[in-house]
Amino acid sequence: MAATGAAVGLGNIWKFPYLTGEHGGSAFVLVYIVCVAALGIPMMMAEVMLGRRGRQTPVNTLRTLAAEAKVSQGWQVIGWCGTLAGMLILSYYSVIGGWTLAYILYSATGTFSGITGEGASALFNQFVQNPAAQIGWHTAFMIMTMYIVARGVQSGLEKAVQYLMPALFGLLLVLVAYATTTGYFWQGLTFLFTPDFSQLSGTSMLTAMGQAFFSLSLGMGTIMIYGSYVPKGTSIASTSVSIALSDTLVALLAGMAIFPIVFANGLEPRAGPSLIFETIPVAFGHMTGGLLFGTLFFLLLLVAAWTSSISLIEPAVTLLIENYRMTRLRAAWWCGMVTWLLGFGTAFSFNLWAQVRVFGMTFFDNLDFLTSNLMLPFGGILIAIFAGWLLSPDTSRTELNIASPWGYSLWRVLIRYVAPVAVSVVLLHAIGVL
Ligand code: TRP
Numbered sequence: 001m002a003a004t005g006a007a008v009g010l011g012n013i014w015k016f017p018y019l020t021g022e023h024g025g026s027a028f029v030l031v032y033i034v035c036v037a038a039l040g041i042p043m044m045m046a047e048v049m050l051g052r053r054g055r056q057t058p059v060n061t062l063r064t065l066a067a068e069a070k071v072s073q074g075w076q077v078i079g080w081c082g083t084l085a086g087m088l089i090l091s092y093y094s095v096i097g098g099w100t101l102a103y104i105l106y107s108a109t110g111t112f113s114g115i116t117g118e119g120a121s122a123l124f125n126q127f128v129q130n131p132a133a134q135i136g137w138h139t140a141f142m143i144m145t146m147y148i149v150a151r152g153v154q155s156g157l158e159k160a161v162q163y164l165m166p167a168l169f170g171l172l173l174v175l176v177a178y179a180t181t182t183g184y185f186w187q188g189l190t191f192l193f194t195p196d197f198s199q200l201s202g203t204s205m206l207t208a209m210g211q212a213f214f215s216l217s218l219g220m221g222t223i224m225i226y227g228s229y230v231p232k233g234t235s236i237a238s239t240s241v242s243i244a245l246s247d248t249l250v251a252l253l254a255g256m257a258i259f260p261i262v263f264a265n266g267l268e269p270r271a272g273p274s275l276i277f278e279t280i281p282v283a284f285g286h287m288t289g290g291l292l293f294g295t296l297f298f299l300l301l302l303v304a305a306w307t308s309s310i311s312l313i314e315p316a317v318t319l320l321i322e323n324y325r326m327t328r329l330r331a332a333w334w335c336g337m338v339t340w341l342l343g344f345g346t347a348f349s350f351n352l353w354a355q356v357r358v359f360g361m362t363f364f365d366n367l368d369f370l371t372s373n374l375m376l377p378f379g380g381i382l383i384a385i386f387a388g389w390l391l392s393p394d395t396s397r398t399e400l401n402i403a404s405p406w407g408y409s410l411w412r413v414l415i416r417y418v419a420p421v422a423v424s425v426v427l428l429h430a431i432g433v434l
Contacts, residue, residue: 002154002307003048003217003226003239005161007247008168009308010096011215013301014276016251017258019211021269024199025191028208029255031200035212036248039422042414043218043380044240046387049399051227052236057318058082058221061228062386069390078382082220083315085375087335089214090312091342092367094145097305098137098347099277100298102127107294112285117265120281124274134347142340145309149317150332154310161307168300169250174293175257178283188260191269192252206430209423210372215247219376219383222311225318237402237411257283273364313339373430377423384423388416 020028054061059079066075106112111123127133148157179185213219230236254276261279262269271278284294313335320331345353349364358366387396393412402408428434 001162002158002229003223004165004243004246005158005304005307006217006222006226006311007215007243007308008165008250009304010093010100010301011211011308012247012251013172013254013304014096014273016211016215017255018272018275019207020192020255021259021262021275022272023204023207024196025259025269026193026195027197027200028204029192029252030195031205031208032212032251033248035209036216036244038414039209039380039419040212040216040218041240041244042411043213043384043419044216044223044244045236045400045411046383046415047218047221047223048227048230048236048240049396050383050387050391051224052230052232053395053399054224055228057322058224058315059319060322061221061224065386065391069392071390075382075386075390078379078386079221079315079319081375081382082222082379083319085220085371085379086222086312086315087339088342088367088375089220089371090145090309091339092346092364093305093309093312094141094339094343095134095138095346095364096273097141097145097302097309098134098139099127100302100305101140102133102137103277103281104295104298104302106281107284107291107298110291112281112290112294115281115285117261117267117278117282120278120285121267121271121274123281124277128274128350131348131351134350135344138343138347139340141305141309142336142343144306145313146332146336148306148310149313149336150329152328154314157303157307157310160303164300164303165246167296168304169253171293171297171300172250172253172257174287175280175283175297176253178287179257179260182260182264184260184263187263188256188258191259191263192255202426202430206373206377206426209426210376213376213380214372215251216244217308217311219379221315221379225311225314235402236400237407374427377427381420381423381427384415384419388412388420 050061050065054064056064059076062076062079063073066073148154179188217223258276258279261283265282267278284290287293316335317331320326320334321328345363346367349362353363361369397408400408400411425434
């Protein structure tokens with residue numbers, strides 16, 4: 001449940017639709033689904049397994065397991081790189097979490113009532129162009145996250161996930177139902193599900209793969225931490241499959257809700273990060289009970305973002321606690337401060353620094369590319385090699401404890417050969433080496 005809470009977040013409802021739009025739809029979706037199934041699930045099993053065996057912050061888990069496998073302590077780099085990636089991701093995740101907070105307010109005060117696509121775009125632009133507002137909402141979201149992390153009361157929030165996730169799911173269905181009334185539902189479905197490979201560049205493939213890692217929270221040690229709480233008897237394989245299935249379903253439903261609205265209102269599928277904030281208000285602005293449903297929707301999206309944000313910074317906080325003997329409060333304070341300051345770069349990417357480009361991209365785009373498309377896949381390759389080649393087969397067989405011998409062999413082939421090779425090829429191809 002907790003890992004599902006960490007997996008389902010802004011990545012599914014905000015990021016997946018806008019990346020799909022930017023990369024031309026269906027072919028991107030197909031690559032994404034293949035990556036989730038063939039790479040995501042075995043990698044998630046590997047991470048849960050390593051976490052359950054190591055039972056510490058990722059850096060120390062790797063230290064323990066490297067010693068056990070009699071390999072170099074250099075493998076700790078997986079933990080360090082992942083811990084850093086988590087903070088980098090949270091710095092921008094928090095800005096978008098702030099957007100969600102603001103949109104709860106807009107919705108509750110009736111701002112969306114009767115709004116057109118154009119009106120929603122104008123509202124969003126006005127909102128992001130105000131740097132002070134961006135910092136304010138980012139700060140509010142960071143405080144919410146660090147409050148939970150500092151108190152170490154994740155379990156309370158995770159229990160809430162049990163009820164709130166199904167509720168979010170229900171509201172997504174309401175949105176999809178609305179989408180069927182726009183007259184553009186089929187056009188939306190075609191865009192999502194009729195593969196058009198002419199749209200598929202190397203960068204699109206890398207982005208689809210990176211998004212699979214991002215959405216499942218893989219490649220940085222979050223899942224290792226959750227794995228360390230998984231009881232011995234639990235089946236790692238079925239847990240991983242069910243997390244991946246719910247995560248993907250939520251993303252696809254979000255896409256099915258959003259693209260019909262995009263086409264019906266003459267909006268731009270390539271709008272980028274603003275996409276859901278320009279489309280979802282239109283839907284709630286036109287349905288009966290939209291005020292209530294809309295407010296509830298952004299509220300639940302906030303909770304989904306919240307449970308994910310906690311998991312992004314937990315590796316850094318537990319590292320300070322375990323290795324530098326800090327109290328949880330102090331550790332949370334320091335990690336939170338650094339991440340919060342870094343978030344200014346993203347908050348300003350949409351206003352003051354919108355024209356500042358490095359490699360042709362804004363600060364936010366660079367940060368996103370670096371983390372999702374480079375750091376997570378790189379961490380993934382190393383985790384796959386560690387779990388597939390260095391951990392003894394006896395260990396992985398016992399830990400995974402898959403009933404059918406065929407299932408274990410499949411996992412082993414995927415983690416030893418398919419995952420490292422496929423991820424490397426896509427990575428090298430996109431950065432122009434292959
Ligand atoms: N998966 C989350 C989402 O889709 C974000 C997230 C949480 C994440 N923990 C992570 C992404 C670890 C990468 C790595 O919103």
